[in-house]
Structure formats: C-alpha cells, structure tokens
Amino acid sequence: MNDPVNQKEPTMTQTPTESSNTAITDFGIDTTTMSTSEAVRDYVSRLRAGQLGSLPALLGLVALVIMFASLSDVFLSLNNLANLLAQGAGQTIIAMGIVFVLLVGEIDLSAGTASGVAGAVLAMHFAENGNLMGGMGSTVFVLFLAALGLGAVLAALLRIWAGTAISVLGIVIAASGMAANPWIEMLLALCTGTAIGCITGYLVSRIGMPSFVVTLALFLAWQGVILQFIGEGGVIGISSSPVLNQVANGNLSVLGSWVLCVVAVxxxxxxxxxxxxxxxxxxxxxxxxxxxxxxxxxxxAIGIAATALLTINRAPNDNIVITGVPYVVPIVLGLLVIGTYVLNRTQYGRHIYAVGGNREAARRAGVNVTKIRASVFVVCSSVAALGAIVYSSKVGSVDPQAGGLNTLLFAVGAAVIGGASLFGGRGRVSDAVIGGSVLAVVANGLGLLSQPAAVVSIVTGLVLLLAATVDALSRRRAASAAR
Amino acid sequence: MSEPILHITGLNKTFGPVHVLHDIDLDVRAGEVTALVGDNGAGKSTLVKCIAGIHGADSGTVEFQGKPVHIRSPKDAAELGIEVVYQDLALADNLDIVQNMFLGRERGSSWLLDEASMEKAARETLASLSVRTVKSVRTPVSALSGGQRQTVAIAKSVLWDSKVVLLDEPTAALGVAQTRQVLDLVRRLAEQGLGVVLISHNMADVFEVADRIAVLYLGRMVAEVHTKDVTHGQVVELITAGRSGDIGLARPEHAVL
Structure with missing residues (x-):
C-alpha cells in the first residue's frame, strides 16, 4: 500500500485481457481500415459539419480560372500563366509567414513594410557596392546597426537563439562593408527581417501590448525607415544584377524543370x-x-502536366525562346514544404497550434507561451523579407512604396481566403499558396480584361468578403455540430 | 492506514489583502479518493492551484512521498507526478485527442514527433480506463461532447505515470449518463493506485466515490473525515456553518479568546 507504483502494476495485469481488447476495438474507425466509400462519406459528413479546410478556396480558384479563360483569349496562354506565377509569388510568400502569426491568434500589420525595409537594405547594399554607411549616412547607419543589435538582444532575452544568431550575422555583414554580391544581399535582407521580427515579438509577447497596436505603429515606422533609406521620390534599380533579376524573372532549364518535377512528385x-x-x-x-x-x-499528374506545359516555348515573338519552370515555383514549393513540415511534424509547430487553440491550456501543459508568441513574429518577418526579395526582383527596383499600400492586406487576405482563421488555431501554409493564387488570378485576369484599378479593388474586396463569410458560416456550423 | 502520498501542512495564501487560505492541512493517500468540498469562495480551486504550482503558496510545507518538495511551476508539479484536471478542461479545441493528451510532453525528437507511438499510447490509456465512448483518437476535441472532453482530460492526467490526480469539479457541467461515466473513471483511477482529490459540489457524487471528505470553510480546513463516519446532513452543515456537532470549528463559547 506504500508504493503506489507497485500497486498500479498488479491492477493493470489483473485487468482481463479481453476487456482491454474490447476497449481497443471500440475505436472502430481506428483499427479497421475504412472502405473507400466509407471514407468519402466520412469526408462529406465532415464538410457538412463545417470542416471545410481550403475546399471553398480551391473551388473558387477553379471557377475564376474558367471564368477568365472564357472571357479572355490570353489568360490561358502559357506566357501569361508563367507570368501569373511570378506576379503572385511575393505576396504568397509574405502570406505564408502571416499564417504563423494568424495561427496563434495574432496579427502582424507590419509584415509588408518590414519586408520593404529588408528590400530597401538589399537594394542599397547592391547599389552602393556594400558601402551602407555611404548610402545611409553615418548617423542612420549607426542607428540601423543598433536596431539589428536590439533585435539580437531581445531575441536572446526571449531565448530565441536563432533570432540572435541571424541578427548578429546581419550586423557582421552590414558593418564589414563587403562588396556587392547578390547572395550576400539576400542574406542581409533576411537578417534584417529577422531582427525586425525579434523586436515585434518582444513587444507583443514580453511587454504584452496587443499585436494590432504594436504592428500598426511599426507599420508606420518602417514606412518612414524605407523612405529614409531610399529618399523621397528615389528608386534603386537592382535588375542590373543577373542573379537578383533572375529570382522572379528567370526560369529553370528544361532539364532542371524535369528534375524538379521528378523530385517534387x-x-x-x-x-x-x-x-x-x-x-x-x-x-x-x-x-x-x-x-x-x-x-x-x-x-x-498535375505536376507532370504543369512541367510539360512550362517547358514548351512560350515566347510571345519568334526571335527569343522562353522555356522552363520559373524559379519562383521551386522557391514557393520549398517554403511550402518547410512550413508544412514545421507546423505538422515538429514540437514547435504543435505548440503553435496549441497556443492558438487554447492559450491557457498550452500554458498549463508546460508550453512556453511567451516564446512561441514571440517566435511567430520572427518567422513572419523573416519570411516577409524573402517575399521582398521576390517582389523586388519582379519589379526590378525598390522604391519608397515597397511593401507599403496593399502588400500586407493582400497577404493577410491570401491567408484568410485560403482558409486560415483570424481567430487562431486553424490554418496551414498551403492555405497561403491557394489564397495567394486566387488573388493573383483575380488581379491578372481583370488586368487582361483591361478593367480599371477601381474594378480590381472592388472585386478583390468582394472575394475576401466571400472568403470571410464562408469562414464564419463554417465556424458556426462547426460550433453547433460539436454538441 | 497508509502514509499519505501528499502531505500538506500550514499552507497559507493571500491575494493582496485577501487571506484566501489559512493554515491548510491536507493528506492525500494513494488508492483513495479524497473529496474536497466547500461553499463557493471557500478556497477549493485556489488550494488546487497552489498544489499544481499555478499559484505559489505564501507559507507552508508540502511533502510528497515523505520528502519535502517545493512546487513553483506547473512543470515542477508534473515532474513529481501531480496532475490536475481543471474545471475549464484545459484542452485545445483545434487539436485531436492524441495531440491534446501529449501536449507539452510530445514523444520523439522535437524536430520529428513520433506520432505512431503517441497514438498507440493514447489508445492504450483510454482502453485501460475502459473508455468506450470515443470513436477515434484522431477526433478533434471540438467534435467531442462535454463528457467525452472530461474523459479525455482525465485520461490525459493518468498517461504520465502520475501519482496524484486533482479533479476540479469534473461533473459540474455533465448530464446524468456522462456523470456516471466520469465517476466510474474516478473510482478506477483510485483502484489503479493513484491518490485522487475530487472537488465537487454534488453531495451524491461525493458520497458515492469518496473514501474521505475534507471540508473547507472560508479558507480554513474544518474537517477531514471518513465518508462512512458522517452523514449527508453533517457534511452540509460543515460546508455552510463550519461545524456539525463535535466536528469542525470549535464552538464560540469554547474558543480561546
């Protein structure tokens, strides 16, 4: 009677084996394999219960593609489809980062302008051949280094060591004044994004300010920083660097395209x-x-068909040849795979969902809620910096509006249209890709129909409204089906 | 009678000017269900939270398996083998049963979770508690009924080789049949050799499953009695007035002034 552990064992073994067997078979679905028709019926019943996932967005995407294909001859042309992928890639990548923040039930309004800061630093490092101090002026340069240092320190306080390491790497690159090299520039952009995320994360999760307010303030502040870096009315071109230009405008070779296809499929x-x-x-x-x-x-089938189409010459005139899968496809796919793996297979991802689902439950289960909440902002800003590399490459330059205006709102819209919930706990990285595709198709299709900007904005808004309505209705269904 | 597995003496807790717990003594024995009863605001939930490490106690000693211990955080309590099933359940709706049961203590490396092993263990634990109402361990918690959620929360607490389980009003929001299931489960925990503390308002439940009853009255422990030694009426008097006959607080005329 003294040792409860010893006492536990005999009780367990006394339990007649057949009773535990019956119990296991009671989990009928778990042990007996479902037939196909049962699985389909199970799926339908889950749909009826409001667990829609990204199905509405996929259906919407198909409907939009059919609509634009019938209205415009150019829409389904190979050149336009490849172009569409590159157009949507930047905001899709930012949306992938936003998904992490949405999952814990927060919002990052500053992701767009944070990406713009990263893009501005990238462009300036390239244009000034690594002499950031010359480009920014010494005061601004010191403040820039101090901001990176602040990010590193705050990340250390939060015990997010990866954030510290990457921020410090950013200081090293910026301070050493290395000559322009496209890879160094991209790395510096990433480091800048990470440092920004560390600052946001600390303010939200350690200081405890609402993320809406923190990121709204930072949204404005970063916009000013971009203006300071680039200068009023200034534009810094980056298309003269072959690598920076190719990121969003180049294509894999035909052989490379097929290798990618085989590896992915x-x-x-x-x-x-x-x-x-x-x-x-x-x-x-x-x-x-x-x-x-x-x-x-x-x-x-989809992968092989897409590769086959994209390896056909799609040049609009006969003098040049354009073939191969655009580089943005492996970039987005790679981020999609990494993000999905992190969210579904790692402890970190599991804890993100738990914090979004029930913060108090996660805390009681021993999850470091402060660290998780801060870390999603680091992920978001870092990924946004990658998005900045892609959209800057697409445009070929960085101007004071980079990452401003609608960039952030489109990214949040993409995540929500894809099925991520603004209330936290529900969403996947693939939602951002699907939602991003929807927005890219809308913008591209209406552009081809030479609709004015007014119509594009109104339609995009209505699509977002529709997505939010579907989310709210399915949520209500799910709530009423629960009990 | 066995030595208590959890032995608390002289525990005090204040929230600012409010003295919530006065010199609480409480013993929890392995293989027994100890019911913790008291009126609203008597300090039951606060006491449980002190034991679980959610609140730090101001003073007092806690002995676990005969050794003095300091419980400062939920992690400390979990490492000792003290598990709490909260009134508000503390399950994440968006995760499934397996993910909830292993939350914070996932198996496998932190970069690649061992889903298969967790799923098996979750199923075996539910089976060992004869839980039959759940269709699949991969059902999201949002799709479960109140009783099923409570069952999952309790099963979660026994998964960890725990030695003491504290249940904060596990039957408060449940229907008749579901209450039945949960009470059976509580009994089964004790039979497996765990020390069980059951907080409840429902006297019928308490008298049905508890071996001993500890009564809190305005933050003081007024009685710790064997269930068979007292009647319904006596316990209700202890809860509402702090004394019943010779049990409980001293009568005012006997009190030392």
Whole structure:
C-alpha cells in the first residue's frame, strides 16, 4: 500500500485481457481500415459539419480560372500563366509567414513594410557596392546597426537563439562593408527581417501590448525607415544584377524543370505512401489505400502536366525562346514544404497550434507561451523579407512604396481566403499558396480584361468578403455540430 | 492506514489583502479518493492551484512521498507526478485527442514527433480506463461532447505515470449518463493506485466515490473525515456553518479568546 507504483502494476495485469481488447476495438474507425466509400462519406459528413479546410478556396480558384479563360483569349496562354506565377509569388510568400502569426491568434500589420525595409537594405547594399554607411549616412547607419543589435538582444532575452544568431550575422555583414554580391544581399535582407521580427515579438509577447497596436505603429515606422533609406521620390534599380533579376524573372532549364518535377512528385508520393504503409503495419488510423494512391497519382499528374506545359516555348515573338519552370515555383514549393513540415511534424509547430487553440491550456501543459508568441513574429518577418526579395526582383527596383499600400492586406487576405482563421488555431501554409493564387488570378485576369484599378479593388474586396463569410458560416456550423 | 502520498501542512495564501487560505492541512493517500468540498469562495480551486504550482503558496510545507518538495511551476508539479484536471478542461479545441493528451510532453525528437507511438499510447490509456465512448483518437476535441472532453482530460492526467490526480469539479457541467461515466473513471483511477482529490459540489457524487471528505470553510480546513463516519446532513452543515456537532470549528463559547 506504500508504493503506489507497485500497486498500479498488479491492477493493470489483473485487468482481463479481453476487456482491454474490447476497449481497443471500440475505436472502430481506428483499427479497421475504412472502405473507400466509407471514407468519402466520412469526408462529406465532415464538410457538412463545417470542416471545410481550403475546399471553398480551391473551388473558387477553379471557377475564376474558367471564368477568365472564357472571357479572355490570353489568360490561358502559357506566357501569361508563367507570368501569373511570378506576379503572385511575393505576396504568397509574405502570406505564408502571416499564417504563423494568424495561427496563434495574432496579427502582424507590419509584415509588408518590414519586408520593404529588408528590400530597401538589399537594394542599397547592391547599389552602393556594400558601402551602407555611404548610402545611409553615418548617423542612420549607426542607428540601423543598433536596431539589428536590439533585435539580437531581445531575441536572446526571449531565448530565441536563432533570432540572435541571424541578427548578429546581419550586423557582421552590414558593418564589414563587403562588396556587392547578390547572395550576400539576400542574406542581409533576411537578417534584417529577422531582427525586425525579434523586436515585434518582444513587444507583443514580453511587454504584452496587443499585436494590432504594436504592428500598426511599426507599420508606420518602417514606412518612414524605407523612405529614409531610399529618399523621397528615389528608386534603386537592382535588375542590373543577373542573379537578383533572375529570382522572379528567370526560369529553370528544361532539364532542371524535369528534375524538379521528378523530385517534387516522387518525393510527395514516397512520403505519403511510405507513411501510409508504415501506419498500416502498426495498426494506426489510416485512410483507405485507394484514396492515398489517388492523391499521389493526382499530384503526379498535375505536376507532370504543369512541367510539360512550362517547358514548351512560350515566347510571345519568334526571335527569343522562353522555356522552363520559373524559379519562383521551386522557391514557393520549398517554403511550402518547410512550413508544412514545421507546423505538422515538429514540437514547435504543435505548440503553435496549441497556443492558438487554447492559450491557457498550452500554458498549463508546460508550453512556453511567451516564446512561441514571440517566435511567430520572427518567422513572419523573416519570411516577409524573402517575399521582398521576390517582389523586388519582379519589379526590378525598390522604391519608397515597397511593401507599403496593399502588400500586407493582400497577404493577410491570401491567408484568410485560403482558409486560415483570424481567430487562431486553424490554418496551414498551403492555405497561403491557394489564397495567394486566387488573388493573383483575380488581379491578372481583370488586368487582361483591361478593367480599371477601381474594378480590381472592388472585386478583390468582394472575394475576401466571400472568403470571410464562408469562414464564419463554417465556424458556426462547426460550433453547433460539436454538441 | 497508509502514509499519505501528499502531505500538506500550514499552507497559507493571500491575494493582496485577501487571506484566501489559512493554515491548510491536507493528506492525500494513494488508492483513495479524497473529496474536497466547500461553499463557493471557500478556497477549493485556489488550494488546487497552489498544489499544481499555478499559484505559489505564501507559507507552508508540502511533502510528497515523505520528502519535502517545493512546487513553483506547473512543470515542477508534473515532474513529481501531480496532475490536475481543471474545471475549464484545459484542452485545445483545434487539436485531436492524441495531440491534446501529449501536449507539452510530445514523444520523439522535437524536430520529428513520433506520432505512431503517441497514438498507440493514447489508445492504450483510454482502453485501460475502459473508455468506450470515443470513436477515434484522431477526433478533434471540438467534435467531442462535454463528457467525452472530461474523459479525455482525465485520461490525459493518468498517461504520465502520475501519482496524484486533482479533479476540479469534473461533473459540474455533465448530464446524468456522462456523470456516471466520469465517476466510474474516478473510482478506477483510485483502484489503479493513484491518490485522487475530487472537488465537487454534488453531495451524491461525493458520497458515492469518496473514501474521505475534507471540508473547507472560508479558507480554513474544518474537517477531514471518513465518508462512512458522517452523514449527508453533517457534511452540509460543515460546508455552510463550519461545524456539525463535535466536528469542525470549535464552538464560540469554547474558543480561546
């Protein structure tokens, strides 16, 4: 009676084995594999219960593509489709970072202008051949270094060591005055974004200000910083650097495109099938084998078809040849894979969902809520800096409006249209890609129909409104279906 | 009678000017259900939160398995094997049962979680508690009924090889059949050799599952009695007036002034 552990064992073994077996078989769905029709019915019943995921956005995307294809001859031309991918990539990447912040139920209004600061630093480092002090003036340069240092210190206070390391790397690059090198410039942009995120994260999670206010203030402040860096009415061109220009405007070679296709399609199939069979072996919850094969097959078909189309010459005139998958595709796919892996497979990702679902429960379970809430802002700003590299490359220059205006709102819109919830706890990185595609198709399609900016804005707004309505209605259904 | 697994003496807690807990003594024994009862505001939840490390106690000693311990955070309590099932459940709606049960203590490396092992363990724990109402351990918690949520929360607390489980009003919001399931579960925890503390307002529940009853009255522990030694009426008097016959607070005329 003295040792509760010893006492526990006999009780467990006394339990007749058949009783525990019955209990296990009571998890009917878990052990017996579902037939295909059962799985389909299960999916339909989940849809009816309001768990829509990104289905509405996918349907909307298909509807928009069909609509624009019928209204414009150019829309489905290969050149336009490739162009569309590059147009949407910047805001899609920023939206991927926003998803992390939305997942914990916060908002980052400063992600757009933060990306603009990163872009401005990148452009200035390139234009001044690494002499940032000359470009900014010594006072501003010292303040810039101090801001990076502040990011490093705050990240250290939060025990986000990656944030500290990357911010310090930014100081080293900026202070050393290395000559212009496109890779160094991109790295410096990333470091700047990370340092900015550390500052935002500290203010929100340690000081405890509402993220809306903090990021609204920083949104304005970073806009001023960009203006200071670039100068009133100034533009810094970056298209003279082949690498910086190619990021959003270049294409993989035909061979490279097919290698990418094989790696992506093969990797997806290997992962899903491998996981499926290992779960089957261990007697865990699985989808029917037929559905898993269907998914892998469908992805393979889409991947191969897209690669085949993009490797055809799509040049608008006969003098040049444009073939291959645009570089933005592997960039976005790579970020999508990394983001999905982090959110679904790591402890960090699990804790992000937990904090978004029930902050108090996460705290009681021993999750470091302060650190998680701060870290999502670091992720968001860092990813936004990557987005800045892509959109700056697309435009070929950085001006004081970079990352301003609608950049942020489109990114948040993309995440929400894709199915991420503004209330936290629900969303995936792929939502940002789907939502980003919807917005890119709307902007591109209406542009081809030579609609004025007014119409583009109104339609984009209505699409967002529709997405939010679907989210709210499905949420209500889910709430009423719960009990 | 066995030595208590959790032995609290002279615990005090104040929130600013409000003295919430006065010199609380409480014993929890392995294999027994100790009911903690008291009126609203008597300090039941505060006491549980002090034991769980959510609030720090101002003074007092806590002995766990005969050794003095200091519980400063929920982590400390969890490491000792003290688990709390809160009134407000503390489950994340958007996660499924497995993810909730292992929240904060995921298996596998932090860069690659071992989902298969967690799923198996969750299923075995639910099975060992004869939980039969849950269709799949991959059901999101948002799709579960109140009773099922409570069941998951309790099962979560036993997953950790825990030695003491504190249940804060586990049946408060439940229907008749669901209350039945949860009370059975509480009994089963004690049979597995855990020390169980049950906070409840419902006298029928208390008399059904508890071995001993500890009564809090205005932040003081007025009685710790065996369930079989007292009647419903006596416990209600202890809760409302702090004494019943010879049990509880001393009568005013006997009080030392």
């Amino acid at each position: 093969g990797g997806f199939a290997a992962l899903t099938l491998g996981r499926h069979y290992s779960r089957l072996r261990r007697g865990l919850v699985t989808q029917p084998t037929s559905i898993v094969f269907f998914k892998a097959g469908a992805m393979a």
